[in-house]
Amino acid sequence: MNSTLHPDSWQYRELNKRAPSLSVLSDTLIELAEAGHPVVAGTADLQHSNGLAGFAGRFPERFTQFGISEQNMVSAAAGMATTGVIPYVATFASFLALLCCEQIRMDVAYCAQPVRLIGHHTGISMGFYGTSHHATEDIAIMRSIADLTVVSPADGPQFAAALRASVDYPQPIYFRISRGHDPEVYARDTPFEFGKAIIHELGRDLTIIATGMPVHPARTAMRTLQEEGYSVGLIDMHTIKPLDRAAVMQAAKTSRMILTVEEHNVLGGLGGAVAEVLAEEGGGARLVRHGIRDEFSLIAPPTHLYRHYRLDAKGVEETARALLA
Amino acid sequence: MEPTGATSWPRNVSDPGPVTPQEAERLRERACFVRLETIRLISIAKVGHYSSVFSCAEIFSTLYYDTMNIRRGEPGWPGRDRFLMGKGHAAVGQFPVLADLDFFDKAWLDDYTRLGSPLGDHPDMRKVPGVDFSSGSIGHALSNGVGMALGARFRKQDFDVFVLLGDGEMQEGQVWEAALSAATHRLGRLVAIVDRNGYQLDGSVDDIAAVEPLADKWRAFGWVVHEVDGHDVVALANLLRRIKADRTRSQPCCIIARTVKGKGIDYMETEPGWHLGYLAPEDERRARETILAGADAANAEVAGNGIASAVMTSEGTA
Numbered sequence: 001m002n003s004t005l006h007p008d009s010w011q012y013r014e015l016n017k018r019a020p021s022l023s024v025l026s027d028t029l030i031e032l033a034e035a036g037h038p039v040v041a042g043t044a045d046l047q048h049s050n051g052l053a054g055f056a057g058r059f060p061e062r063f064t065q066f067g068i069s070e071q072n073m074v075s076a077a078a079g080m081a082t083t084g085v086i087p088y089v090a091t092f093a094s095f096l097a098l099l100c101c102e103q104i105r106m107d108v109a110y111c112a113q114p115v116r117l118i119g120h121h122t123g124i125s126m127g128f129y130g131t132s133h134h135a136t137e138d139i140a141i142m143r144s145i146a147d148l149t150v151v152s153p154a155d156g157p158q159f160a161a162a163l164r165a166s167v168d169y170p171q172p173i174y175f176r177i178s179r180g181h182d183p184e185v186y187a188r189d190t191p192f193e194f195g196k197a198i199i200h201e202l203g204r205d206l207t208i209i210a211t212g213m214p215v216h217p218a219r220t221a222m223r224t225l226q227e228e229g230y231s232v233g234l235i236d237m238h239t240i241k242p243l244d245r246a247a248v249m250q251a252a253k254t255s256r257m258i259l260t261v262e263e264h265n266v267l268g269g270l271g272g273a274v275a276e277v278l279a280e281e282g283g284g285a286r287l288v289r290h291g292i293r294d295e296f297s298l299i300a301p302p303t304h305l306y307r308h309y310r311l312d313a314k315g316v317e318e319t320a321r322a323l324l325a
Numbered sequence: 326m327e328p329t330g331a332t333s334w335p336r337n338v339s340d341p342g343p344v345t346p347q348e349a350e351r352l353r354e355r356a357c358f359v360r361l362e363t364i365r366l367i368s369i370a371k372v373g374h375y376s377s378v379f380s381c382a383e384i385f386s387t388l389y390y391d392t393m394n395i396r397r398g399e400p401g402w403p404g405r406d407r408f409l410m411g412k413g414h415a416a417v418g419q420f421p422v423l424a425d426l427d428f429f430d431k432a433w434l435d436d437y438t439r440l441g442s443p444l445g446d447h448p449d450m451r452k453v454p455g456v457d458f459s460s461g462s463i464g465h466a467l468s469n470g471v472g473m474a475l476g477a478r479f480r481k482q483d484f485d486v487f488v489l490l491g492d493g494e495m496q497e498g499q500v501w502e503a504a505l506s507a508a509t510h511r512l513g514r515l516v517a518i519v520d521r522n523g524y525q526l527d528g529s530v531d532d533i534a535a536v537e538p539l540a541d542k543w544r545a546f547g548w549v550v551h552e553v554d555g556h557d558v559v560a561l562a563n564l565l566r567r568i569k570a571d572r573t574r575s576q577p578c579c580i581i582a583r584t585v586k587g588k589g590i591d592y593m594e595t596e597p598g599w600h601l602g603y604l605a606p607e608d609e610r611r612a613r614e615t616i617l618a619g620a621d622a623a624n625a626e627v628a629g630n631g632i633a634s635a636v637m638t639s640e641g642t643a
Contacts, residue, residue: 038480040479064475067509069502069506072499072503075469075499075503076472076506079468079469079475082457082476083473110451
């Protein structure tokens, strides 16, 4: 490991070589293919940024390079699935969920094809590449498509577990993952079940419900606040659809307040989904949604953006403390 | 029009031989059946794409009754050739064929578009046996076909994939993404057929967004191109037989079928507004007579039997 690699680095090839979590996609698909599962993969000119170059090298006959034609890739993946393969197709979340929204709706979800869509570098993790490359709408769009499962793993080990669980999952899945070299929350082989939230703890004062990359900073924030004497909990809502409504209600019944944390617009994302449950079920807890507040995100290195939008540990902690005070 | 592009065929094609007059008669009769059934079904829905079907009636007939390797009554047979339709709005002409092949109960046709019917304006693979992929949003089907051909190659499945595209569909960017992709991956089992009828909803295709020179475009994208009169079942069937029989194909091929939108009904042929329409009962009667008379003329010496059976099939389920 080269410790000089900066957290804002974009050296894909270097990261592929040394950051194990970036090649989670490739490594896990290799593992599944070697185990005899009919997995195939494709990308749209991003095999180094998503690490699929590794899979392509190991199983060239199972890999399709579609070039910069994301819509063609998604529609073709749906066609491939009719022949009995399980296609995993990956590109930046901003292009996958927004540019290919209609292909996902019609060819994948409506046609009920078991395609696994991997939207990587989601949220604001593309940093200074700017708004065109940020995806702060993908959860809202994807979760409004019927029969599509939406999963936002917190880290590499959880993503790997979700990929393993996906081989015999009947429905199409949209995976929303971050850069792949994010701090890890879970040990390898931590159990994973689609639609079943991981309740770390429930707090009497506040329970944070987070999804994706923000789970790690939220856990750090929880620990700091607990040391200060607050009763704070954390739920990792890795599956946004189908949402684990029971877990939300457990928090609503235990905690005075719920704070949702997501690297996404607060409209229509995790916060929106939790709000729908609380409104319908009548939970007494006050809800505060933390995320991007319906604005186009700024340009900056990723760590600067996380700080600015208070999605790092300190930002989540301060947001929560303001509620607790 | 004789098919062009023959010189590009490899020498070791095992030509199955030309269609016989009897086979040609049968294909014309089935095209007539498609037109008559389309009129009947649209009379149930009260609006529909007559002219979009009439331009490709011979293509439906030739593919389903001559070219494709399919098994009557077995829509899910894994070895079947696949048929996808980018111009999904012509499904009203495909459904009677699928029912005729015993892929589903012919009685379904009688409830075309009614509440709860599996049969709507566009083909739905989850609802209609024999539909190999759903469509409705123009421009996806060639990509779906690319995926099927890729999957078949990896799975070592032996089938051809035929994709019928509208000429207005050539304006969709995704078609050309798929075209690049198919050529790059050398998908020789993929055959696109462009129904070049010249019109789309808002008018003439080439006035709206010119697609010519279309054959040159497909060639430039790395496809083998053939041009054929899309209403000449003999030319069409012979071309498709030779393509199908050629097991050395290493590139995808595109057939540009020169057709007439609304073929068979003179006023539809000259009025692009008929993309979507409805025939009042008296007009419907006259349209049926016109189609039968046209088929009669095209198939003079054998028309009697063929057309009689088309009328019977059509009216038998009315």
